[in-house]
Amino acid sequence: YYITNNLRMKLFVLFSCLALSAAEGPSLLGMYEESLNTGMEWLTNMIKENVLNEDGSSFKPQINMMFSFAEPHICPAESNQCSPDENWLFGCKCRKSFRALGECKKKPCQLFRHFRDNGPASLNKFINAESYEDRYRVVIDYVVEPISRALCECPGMVGATVSCVKRYDGGVFDMFQLDRSKFDSVVSNVDWDAVKAVFNGFVKAGCGEKNGKDCVTELSNMWSLYGTFIDNSFKREDVCLSVIRLEEEFGAYLMSIYSFDEETDTVKSFANRIIDAYVNMEREVMCEPSCAGEISDSFYSCCTKHALEVLSSKPMRKAYEKLFKNVWSFMVQSDSDSEGAPVPKLGSGFKKIMSVFDPASFCEDQTDVYKVKNEQCDALEA
Secondary structure (H helix, E strand, C coil): CCCCCCHHHHHHHHHHHHEEEEEHCHHHHHHHHHHHHHHHHHHHHHHHHHCCCCCCCCEEEHHHHHHHHHHHHHCCCCCCCCCCCCCCCCCHHHHHHHHCCHHHHHHHHHHHHHHHHHHHHHHHHHCCCCCCHHHHHHHHHHHHHHHHHHHHCCCCHHHHHHHHHHHHCCHHHCCCCCCCCCHHHHHHHHHHHHHHHHHHHHHHHHCCCEEEEEEHHHHHHHHHHHHHHHHHCCCCCCCCCCCHHHHHHHHHHHHHHHHCCCCCCCCHHHHHHHHHHHHHHHHHHHCCHHHHHHHHHHHHHHHHHHHHHHCCCCHHHCCCHHHHHHHHHHHHHCCCCCCCCCCCCCHHHHHHHHHHHHHHHHCCCCCCHHHHHHHHHHHCCC
């Protein structure tokens, strides 16, 4: 529901594979299409065989048993008291954190029952979908939009969830005789303030109303268009919403990911090479004059403008930096060859990535469609 750089990068990796295949010959694109369709067929069969009953009208008995097992922990009876034996899955401290949210304490239960009650119908739509756009739509309607709306209505759930992890006092480790020392070590070394800052920023970016439109719905509709990208690409349609028109840029981006040379590259030089290829790719996606209008109409609304402004704001940049440093410390700890390596300074590369979050400036030398949209949105806010 929000535009995150991580999700955007993952999607572009996917599109990179498609474009490189197209650049090297129709047979390779066909092979990739076959591979993706094979994976989708496997997922569909797995759902049919292990999740839904024979006619698809309900979950299999073992799945229903799992829901019944989890329900009293996610939907506990109203009480100011907490019995550790009755709350061994999440623990009493977690329950206390959510109880402090007032009416929002009910949100996890509401989400749980939504997934349980609407699961069979949604999964049937998914396995019977005839396009990737339809599959994306099902996932967004069943998973993404309900979670997004719950977080917009109850953003305190982010802090409560972090508290559940930091102060976990449930009985899972004891019950299954598991060593919790690694869990405790990770928890004690995570920069939870940075984690909360980033996730709270994501929530803020994707919520609210702009230009009279609900941003959760607006951004959810935008995400479904990525399925259209895949469909158009597999149909070999050289249109704006297709990676076929981006063969060279996507191919270069994909090649940069696999270009690391252990003898000559540093983490910084490797990262900057990927960032440069990514930014060039985004420039072709967003700024190419013949397609900029359609891309703007499809993906750049007043809600998108708001989301990008929040995600590229100064507080968020600081949070990204803190989280990156924290993640880097875990990476070097797990790699004996890198232990003690300093955090790479990616200031210039990071600025390049952030420049993409301001389409009006990013594309100003090729098109003014984003500038015009910004002016329209600002006028409506005045």
